[in-house]
Amino acid sequence: MKYHTTMSKKTLMKLLGLGNTGAPGIVASAFQDLDEVKSSPAAGRKMPRWIKEVDKPTVEIDWDRMKRFDGSNIMFVNGFAQAVGPDNAMKLGGHAAETSKQSILKSEPGFTLRDKALVAGGWITSLLTTEHAFLGPGINVPADLCGIPEDLSYPRYEGTPEENTQMVRAAAKIYGAASVGVVELDENTRKLIYSHDGWDGRKWEFEDVDKAYENKKKKVIPYKAQWVIVYTVRMSQPSMSLAPSTLEEAATSMGYSEGTSVQLRLQQFITRLGYQCLADGNMGTSGNSPGFGILAGLGEMSRLNRMISPRWGPMVRVFKVITDLPLAPTKPIDAGIFRFCRTCKKCAEFCPTNALSMETEPSWEVQGPWNNPGVKTYYEKAPNCFSGWLSLGGHDCGICLASCPFSKQDKSFIHIHDSVRQVIATTPAFNGMFHKLDTDPGYGKDPEAWWNLNLPPHGYNNTQGT
Ligand code: SF4
Numbered sequence: 349m350k351y352h353t354t355m356s357k358k359t360l361m362k363l364l365g366l367g368n369t370g371a372p373g374i375v376a377s378a379f380q381d382l383d384e385v386k387s388s389p390a391a392g393r394k395m396p397r398w399i400k401e402v403d404k405p406t407v408e409i410d411w412d413r414m415k416r417f418d419g420s421n422i423m424f425v426n427g428f429a430q431a432v433g434p435d436n437a438m439k440l441g442g443h444a445a446e447t448s449k450q451s452i453l454k455s456e457p458g459f460t461l462r463d464k465a466l467v468a469g470g471w472i473t474s475l476l477t478t479e480h481a482f483l484g485p486g487i488n489v490p491a492d493l494c495g496i497p498e499d500l501s502y503p504r505y506e507g508t509p510e511e512n513t514q515m516v517r518a519a520a521k522i523y524g525a526a527s528v529g530v531v532e533l534d535e536n537t538r539k540l541i542y543s544h545d546g547w548d549g550r551k552w553e554f555e556d557v558d559k560a561y562e563n564k565k566k567k568v569i570p571y572k573a574q575w576v577i578v579y580t581v582r583m584s585q586p587s588m589s590l591a592p593s594t595l596e597e598a599a600t601s602m603g604y605s606e607g608t609s610v611q612l613r614l615q616q617f618i619t620r621l622g623y624q625c626l627a628d629g630n631m632g633t634s635g636n637s638p639g640f641g642i643l644a645g646l647g648e649m650s651r652l653n654r655m656i657s658p659r660w661g662p663m664v665r666v667f668k669v670i671t672d673l674p675l676a677p678t679k680p681i682d683a684g685i686f687r688f689c690r691t692c693k694k695c696a697e698f699c700p701t702n703a704l705s706m707e708t709e710p711s712w713e714v715q716g717p718w719n720n721p722g723v724k725t726y727y728e729k730a731p732n733c734f735s736g737w738l739s740l741g742g743h744d745c746g747i748c749l750a751s752c753p754f755s756k757q758d759k760s761f762i763h764i765h766d767s768v769r770q771v772i773a774t775t776p777a778f779n780g781m782f783h784k785l786d787t788d789p790g791y792g793k794d795p796e797a798w799w800n801l802n803l804p805p806h807g808y809n810n811t812q813g814t
Pocket residue numbers: 695698699700701702703704732733734736737744745746747748749
């Protein structure tokens with residue numbers, strides 16, 4: 349599919365009153381200062397003024413229809429075999445392994461040994477944290493490094509919920525998080541915690557106990573641990589733009605490893621303050637992290653059936669920990685993203701397996717048991733997607749993430765001008781035009797050239813804060 353427009357970007361900016369003409373335009377009266385930042389009255393969150401805090405997420409949720417999802421139904425565990433049959437799954441898995449091996453032997457660009465070794469390095473931190481993730485690694489940083497007495501002869505930290513949220517946000521950011529929010533667990537939001545852990549098969553349960561515990565059958569979250577700290581970690585867009593090559597996974601694997609590094613650090617921080625901090629394995633195996641991210645206002649639902657950040661689009665991974673440190677929840681946001689998806693459809697058009705919905709309106713109807721009902725969204729055909737991954741030798745595809753206009757920090761019209769995102773947040777009138785102006789497909793870049801890029805740390809620049 350080709351995208352073109354006869355209107356230059358400069359012309360459009362003038363039309364919107366965002367050029368250098370000095371003429372008042374369509375949005376000029378709405379935004380006195382384009383860089384203005386507002387503070388949320390709850391918990392001190394600072395956001396650009398064009399991102400509105402709202403009482404409900406922009407995606408509709410019917411909590412009565414939602415049940416706790418069994419994590420073993422995800423594609424990586426049992427979901428794919430359930431969808432295509434165990435024999436087929438086995439056959440396709442074997443074919444993927446052979447494809448991967450042959451691509452190494454033939455040194456196919458983007459699938460070479462060098463590329464795959466890079467991805468292995470990206471994953472390693474994440475894998476190391478998996479085994480003892482729930483209660484933490486059981487290691488305390490010694491007193492001679494942090495100054496905290498080993499004998500716990502000190503009162504625990506006390507602060508108001510608002511102070512605590514601000515404190516946790518500051519801590520998570522220095523540890524590497526890009527944005528941080530809080531969701532309170534109640535009878536509805538507990539449904540975002542899975543019934544079973546897809547990684548180890550154990551049950552996730554809530555009990556009226558003082559301390560979290562685990563045994564061979566279950567991991568138990570005390571009801572008093574009723575706050576979810578949810579945070580994002582950025583991914584490298586230049587690496588993601590190599591989709592669908594193996595090298596794209598340099599971005600995702602590093603995202604997971606950085607996310608679990610933040611998790612470990614938060615666990616040490618919060619337990620040393622005198623509270624519990626519970627986590628999951630490297631894939632968010634305790635529950636729906638993007639769902640918590642949407643409720644916490646770190647982004648909006650999208651056609652990907654995943655969260656999109658107003659700043660970085662889908663170039664983030666979402667993680668969470670659960671704590672009994674009292675926290676002030678943060679509110680959902682409206683930056684016009686879910687509304688933009690109705691017009692855009694770019695990810696679905698580029699998807700090579702037709703896994704993403706092309707419908708204009710979201711729906712309550714799930715596509716299969718890999719979806720959890722109760723959200724009016726764009727449910728995806730996950731087995732199509734996963735079979736596409738297998739045809740690549742078992743690696744991520746990532747075309748949908750790379751092609752999203754919100755991903756392209758330097759190339760997309762949306763990201764050239766914050767002002768355009770302000771318009772998207774305010775009115776849908778120009779969404780069709782913005783979609784057409786995003787002419788760069790965003791994926792399929794040269795994987796050999798990537799090795800000669802002089803990328804910033806972690807492959808993304810830090811000029812944009814939250
Ligand atoms: S990862 Fe690839 S196959 Fe899967 S939904 Fe995205 S574009 Fe489609």
